Amino acid sequence: MNKKDAILKSVLKLVTRDGFYHLNMKKIAEEADVAAGTIYLYFKGKEDVINALYKLIVTDFNQSVLKAYSEDKSVKENFHSMLHNAVEFYLNEKDNFSFIEQYTYAPFLFKENQDENFMLLLPIYKMMKQGKKEHVIKNLPDAVLLSLIHGPLNTIIKLHLAHKTDLHKKGAKQKFYNACWEAIAIESKI
Amino acid sequence: MNKKDAILKSVLKLVTRDGFYHLNMKKIAEEADVAAGTIYLYFKGKEDVINALYKLIVTDFNQSVLKAYSEDKSVKENFHSMLHNAVEFYLNEKDNFSFIEQYTYAPFLFKENQDENFMLLLPIYKMMKQGKKEHVIKNLPDAVLLSLIHGPLNTIIKLHLAHKTDLHKKGAKQKFYNACWEAIAIESKI
């Protein structure tokens, strides 16, 4: 494998397993089967590796979610399939969730840009705007609607990964998607 | 001030400002106006200080939220006042939110006990159970209901602290509380 990718993959694994606090260059190198100095051929330093990985994951996530979007579908259909893709993304690549959460909440740690925190919300935000215009989604402040979509997604994944619930159980995901839709949809459009 | 408290207060300030990554004993001591060695009179070491602070904040939070609960009020009223107290707790002590989030998402960093992550949800969980029994709250899986309460709370505070919305604006909090209630309440009980 490409050494640059091996390094990024190694960071993802280590951060998920041990947290940022225990991450160091020696471990990254060992896990990637590379010499410590090699990391500096591909990245400026430790922070750069971490920022690069964050950008990669956010791009992947947004692509996954946007893949579900189609102009031809109703807002409700788009909502369901985008939420589904978001859930699947996190379930299939569990490490991504843990990494993103840790990165997001580490203030002024590595972030080049504060707004990067919310890049993740862009696809959902777009769909929400459309729903409001079509009077399918409640006329609530943007922040409240965002919180009603992004918040539950985050928490349910957290609960699933901590084995407090099991999203793989039959019908579990559908119940969740429906509950989220009902939370933001105008009653007659449920 | 009591030196033990000064040390905890210092950690809270530093973690919120710079993150766990940049926290060190020298800074804790300086900020608390105490010698480095003094910390070891009150705590076993760095991890112990951090765990102690976490437990303190969670206890405070649960107390604040439970203070709003009353047997005499309806589930809806209890929900509103508990959610209100949770929001106020985080807005009045902004540092607490940042600290808890960072702590929660650092896997195996300092945590003595994985389940500590969810201690925060206990008061909400109790109230939810009662609402289901009284057929006021939708009969959804516990995890889905939890995600619809805890999730939006988390996200709206995050958005507020990042200045993406302003919960101090008139009516903003009420809109949020109502939206959260509508998300979990049975239609006729809204």
Place this chain on the structure above:
DNA sequence: AAATAAAAAATGAACGTTCATTCATTTTTG
């Protein structure tokens, strides 16, 4: 094909710094 040379990639020991923790000494308390 084989041999050679030049360039690029990779290595890991060494360096300087930072950090958590200790403990002999000093200060404060009762």
Place this chain on the structure above:
DNA sequence: CAAAAATGAATGAACGTTCATTTTTTATTT
């Protein structure tokens, strides 16, 4: 003045980064 509390310099381990050296790849010539 004895006991308790507090100090902060000293210690040794850990870490990010550098760079002289080695290995691999690519290009060129025989």
